[in-house]
Amino acid sequence: MSKGTILVTGANGGLGSAIVQNIISTPDLASNYAGIYAVRKAATAMTLQGVLRRAPLDHRHETVEIDLGSLASVRKTAADINARVAKGDLPKIRALILNAGYSDYANLDGRVLFVSSWSHDIDDPRNDVMMGAYKDTGYPTLFPGAEVLAKGQWSRPEDDPGINSGFRRYGASKLCAMMLCEELADRIAKDPKLNNISVVSLSPGTMPTSFGRRAGFLIGVVATRVIMPVLSEMSVRFSPNGMLRPSWKSAADVIRACFDIEAYKGEALHLDGTASLQIAKDAKDEAKRKELWEYGLGAAKMDEGDTALVEWT
Template sequence: MSPAKGTIVVTGANGGLGSAISKQIAQSTELSEHHGVFIVRNSQTATTLNGILAKAKPNFNHDVVSIDLSSLASVRAGAKTINTRVANGSLPPIRALILSAGWQELETQTFTDDGYDMTFQVNYLSHFLLVLLLLQSLDKENGRIVIVSGMNHDTTDKRMDGTGIYKEEKWQTLYTTTEALAKGTWSTPADDPSSKSGQRRYGAAHLLEVMFMRELQKRLNADPVLSKIGVLGLDPGAMPTDICRREGFLIRVIAMKVIMPLFAPISDMTQTNGFLRTTSKSASDALRLAFDTETLGEHPKDVFVNGTEPWPVSKEAQSEKNLETLWKDSLVYAKVEEGETALVNWK
């Protein structure tokens, strides 16, 4: 068996989008020549992913790694396992790191054992930490990091008008302070008992992901070793997944399991990057960001797309002050210490 071309790491690999990405990797003749590392919360209960891997290409090498993104300790332990294997040569360098894991709760609000809002930590902070820890294992010549965000990171995006979640002026600025989002004091169920409170926190977490994309790329560009690594962001559209599994019957079953699965394929056929998309379409878009060189070039950097279309990031994500503040605050919340990351200008 020939050596793998590189490693592809996918977070949320048992989820709706993550499992679709994993399926395309495992069943693609070209992509299956890489070594897959699929990150899930618990490998013993990742039934969707395990079913996909059972049908993978015969020579596809892969591992399933358990990392609970609601625990910074779990992130550190999982990253150490991957880094050790890349260092000893049992895994090739990471060619693509795809961050597709997500958490959404609409009318409830939970907190992690680390003391942070669950939406903040799972969607953003743990990914922030994971990336910094894994930079030492990235392919220094062709490595790419793909961050899955969303249209809801921008309160002025016209596609969000129909949702009404940002209609009131007080909700039109998502990033006030990092602390408000980390400690979950912004848009709480007490402020608004409807599902909109959780939707706003989810949108704010997506904004932090876009801000992270931009600030990380700036710091990588100035790094003497890591400057060729590209960071890219994806708006995958609205997809029928289980991300709303904590919600009521109408959303969890009727919307996500009946209506959206029926209309998403139609949307894909009639629109290039419609509001509603299948997970298969968005998985292809994520993998395009990770590997395409014909349309994106050899070393694409700080690129955000809506499906396949270049898309502007929000004004909040364009603020250099915001980017710098979030970065420094995140180092504190993630408890990043000297020697934990290969990034030279990490502070």
């Protein structure tokens, strides 16, 4: 009997495809869990297709299309999966790995994992390598307000040309994910039916993937495809949770956090690879988290019955 379903978003990306590779290479996971691998377009998900061609015959899996930038697409996919679980056509979700974005799925009895980043913490010294993006006194916080961030009115390229403005926006997006992770964990802990779900965040480090493909030739090609693959394989031998890590290592950390760590209840668990991660002060700020949560409810047009969470408003 199947032990459940593993749903991975962004399954065609560097980390996502490595996570799928880890799943199909682990006999217990491949044989006992169904895989739902979400991508933007199945026909062009060549990396994922290449990985799945090596899947064992007894691994039940499918590729689903979802546009995480479209609320309509997210709602449709969630509704389809919920209906299949309710009918018994699909095992209950055991792990929801939010690798490319956040989508809210019910019918869950396991863990929700957010792929995070130390860049969410403006005080983390590792961010200093990004040419002082967080040292500009004009940007004292990564959370200037939910609406300002949602409408792209903060740290704009026209206000601060170069890579710093973009890195701040990336950090702000990760901070929002961490704030959501903390808020969701608090609400789940108080829920009489859902409090058996663990909420985890994991920072995978800097990996040599296609993540920086739009950064130009030096970063997008020379650095990520030539230099970083070699350095990451060397670095991980001496510092497993260092800044630079190969995607296979980070994928293994994700699976470990979903299946090998004892359930963490009552609060979110934050990991940096296999080590613990100190999260940003803003991620712990209840007022800011509430602002973000309420703005997200409005933006997503959430209504009664859209979630099984009791304290959702």
